[in-house]
Structure formats: C-alpha cells, structure tokens
C-alpha cells in the first residue's frame with residue numbers, strides 16, 4: 001500500500017474543508033495538525049538572525065523542518081541567497097522513543113515508522129519544498145558526531161550554528177565541540 005494511503009487508513013479522512021499544500025505534496029489527505037509544518041514561532045531565532053545576519057547557517061537537529069524554515073525566512077530579510085545545512089539522522093531523539101513521553105510534537109507517533117524505521121524525513125522534505133526553499137537547503141543525513149570532518153571541509157564559511165539535536169548533556173557538549181571545530185576551521 002502506498003505510504004499516503006497507509007497513513008490514511010490508520011489516521012482517517014480529512015475533516016471537511018481541510019486542505020494543505022504540505023499534505024498534498026506528500027499525498028496525504030489527513031494525518032494530524034502537527035504534520036502541517038509551519039515555521040517555528042521563535043523570538044530566539046529572530047533575534048539570532050537579526051544580530052548575526054547569516055549567509056550560511058548549520059542546524060544540528062532539523063526534525064520536520066520548522067526551525068530551518070524560520071531561519072531561512074528570517075535570514076532572507078537580509079540575504080535572499082542565505083542557505084542552511086540541516087544535519088540530522090531523521091531517526092528521532094531519545095524523547096521520541098520514550099514510552100512515557102506524551103508530548104504531541106515530540107511523540108513516538110510522529111516518527112511515522114515503517115518496518116520500524118522512522119519516515120518523517122518526508123515531512124521535512126515536503127515542508128522545505130512547499131515553502132520554495134529546496135535550492136537553499138543542504139541535507140546531511142548523518143549523526144552530528146560523524147559529520148564533523150565533512151562539515152569542516154565543506155562549510156568553512158558558516159556564520160551561525162544552531163544546536164538542537166540530542167538534548168542530553170553529553171550529546172550537547174559533543175555537538176558544541178563539533179561546532180567549535182567548524183567555526184575554527186578544524
């Protein structure tokens with residue numbers, strides 16, 4: 001069964017009148033409001049971008065693309081050619097796999113498992129495409145700990161690195177050291 005049809009069979013038909021370009025883009029009629037990916041309403045992102053005015057951003061942890069969209073929308077105000085590199089395994093974080101987590105956005109159901117493998121990368125791609133940003137997003141589909149050398153070599157001109165992958169102290173410390181390597185050129 002096609003992926004969209006399978007989701008429909010699990011989650012039902014669209015409420016009358018509900019239409020979304022994002023759902024259309026991935027051939028879903030209706031999954032849940034959370035999958036209609038809107039930019040993240042974040043004053044912190046706005047402030048960061050307005051101060052740094054970055055041409056090149058790296059994001060560790062992109063999930064469904066909400067913060068990446070916000071970064072590009074804000075950065076476009078200063079530089080219409082600004083770009084973001086999204087580094088994510090698209091396998092989820094510990095909270096997504098926590099059976100006691102009841103949070104709607106970070107819940108296990110949003111991993112969209114197929115044969116046990118998360119499929120929410122499609123949600124991310126559809127969000128980027130439907131907002132017209134495909135040409136300005138580079139995808140690095142790897143653990144942040146693997147990607148350091150690649151990012152140092154390929155993105156020496158990065159202006160802003162946003163860390164929002166695994167939130168454990170150990171992982172955040174490791175991500176900060178990868179970010180330092182990128183910003184110092186090695």
Ligand SMILES: C[S@@+](CC[C@H](N)C(=O)[O-])C[C@H]1O[C@@H](n2cnc3c(N)ncnc32)[C@H](O)[C@@H]1O
Pocket residue numbers: 040060061062063064065066067068087088089090091092093094142143144145164165166171
């Ligand atoms: C909190 S979500 C990111 C949310 C996103 N920045 C936003 O605001 O919309 C964390 C993301 O980090 C990814 N992730 C977790 N650990 C990772 C790791 N070690 N390397 C790469 N990605 C990771 C998960 O797959 C998930 O998509």
